[in-house]
Amino acid sequence: EQMAKELLDPLALIKDEVSEISNRLRSMVVAEVPELTLAAGYFFRAGAEGKRTCPTVLLLMASSISMDMADPIVGSKNEIRERYMRLAEITELIHVTSLIHDDVLDDANTRRGMDSLNCVMGKKLAVLAGDFLLSKAFSTAAVSLDNAEGHNIKVILLLATAVNNLVTGEFMQMRITPIQRCSMDYYLQKSYYKTAALISNSCKAVAGIAYQLIDDILDFTGTSASLGKGSLSDIHQGIVTAPILFAMEEYPQLRVIVEQGFDDPSNVDAALAYLARSKGIERTRLLAAEHAKLAADAIDALPESKDGSVLISRQALKDLTEKLIKRTK
Ligand code: FPP
Numbered sequence: 337e338q339m340a341k342e343l344l345d346p347l348a349l350i351k352d353e354v355s356e357i358s359n360r361l362r363s364m365v366v367a368e369v370p371e372l373t374l375a376a377g378y379f380f381r382a383g384a385e386g387k388r389t390c391p392t393v394l395l396l397m398a399s400s401i402s403m404d405m406a407d408p409i410v411g412s413k414n415e416i417r418e419r420y421m422r423l424a425e426i427t428e429l430i431h432v433t434s435l436i437h438d439d440v441l442d443d444a445n446t447r448r449g450m451d452s453l454n455c456v457m458g459k460k461l462a463v464l465a466g467d468f469l470l471s472k473a474f475s476t477a478a479v480s481l482d483n484a485e486g487h488n489i490k491v492i493l494l495l496a497t498a499v500n501n502l503v504t505g506e507f508m509q510m511r512i513t514p515i516q517r518c519s520m521d522y523y524l525q526k527s528y529y530k531t532a533a534l535i536s537n538s539c540k541a542v543a544g545i546a547y548q549l550i551d552d553i554l555d556f557t558g559t560s561a562s563l564g565k566g567s568l569s570d571i572h573q574g575i576v577t578a579p580i581l582f583a584m585e586e587y588p589q590l591r592v593i594v595e596q597g598f599d600d601p602s603n604v605d606a607a608l609a610y611l612a613r614s615k616g617i618e619r620t621r622l623l624a625a626e627h628a629k630l631a632a633d634a635i636d637a638l639p640e641s642k643d644g645s646v647l648i649s650r651q652a653l654k655d656l657t658e659k660l661i662k663r664t665k
Pocket residue numbers: 430431433434435437438439441442444470499502503506530531565
């Protein structure tokens with residue numbers, strides 16, 4: 337019966353582990369100063385955790401590559417699973433850090449349909465809460481991934497690379513020349529750093545780019561209620577994403593507007609008018625679907641397995657990719 341339930345909802349396979357991770361994160365995020373504990377724990381409260389995509393993808397990926405035999409270097413199957421759980425927690429800590437700092441940089445008032453942390457406690461405390469969470473991520477990595485052979489050093493390096501990529505992606509977005517702003521290559525590289533690098537460095541999965549493309553569509557099409565933020569925020573901040581880049585290919589006149597930037601509200605209106613007439617949104621969806629296909633192909637390319645839970649986890653990852661493409665929030 338359990339098996340039938342898992343086939344209907346593959347996420348049931350890891351549901352308990354994901355809630356265990358939420359609980360652990362809640363108890364981990366405790367600082368010496370109560371106010372810092374309050375700030376750092378803000379997005380870990382029950383109901384404030386968001387979609388928990390990081391731990392979900394990571395655990396499914398872990399199950400997808402699980403081998404029949406225990407690894408003699410790393411330990412028994414249960415010990416390995418525990419390490420993956422810690423890795424999922426660390427990834428979520430880094431992810432939440434990036435969101436808190438992002439809202440400071442963006443002066444955002446809302447996050448996950450709630451007031452942003454900088455809105456509730458001010459940006460100074462938000463910066464420090466993020467720093468605190470990042471320190472927790474790396475201390476957890478050092479303590480719980482430790483082993484005699486020093487294998488954790490590689491894992492910690494991957495995590496450091498992920499943080500480095502986040503910072504680089506954010507910087508690329510902030511300091512962009514008019515020519516770079518019109519480049520699809522620059523945009524995709526930036527999107528990889530901002531969104532895919534964390535998840536792919538943590539589990540080498542590939543769903544991140546598709547995720548960012550859908551995000552950028554929703555910035556245009558979603559209602560502010562379902563997005564948990566004001567829509568059209570990218571363009572108002574002068575951030576040019578795939579839908580506009582595609583529209584520009586159809587309407588070269590749009591390029592002049594994009595190069596001028598969006599400080600003038602009439603430029604925003606004009607760009608939106610071009611976007612509405614173009615196939616920009618449609619083509620962004622197709623590009624997202626292509627990346628989702630790459631992710632699915634990568635999963636299919638994993639070594640063959642007859643283990644039921646390995647196969648279910650692989651299918652769940654593919655389903656999740658499909659769901660991310662179809663999501664509306
Ligand atoms: C959200 O993008 C932002 C990110 C995914 C990355 C932000 C990265 C940093 C602030 C670098 C520092 C990170 C660490 C871990 C120290 P968005 O603003 O386009 O989207 P959103 O606000 O709508 O979610």
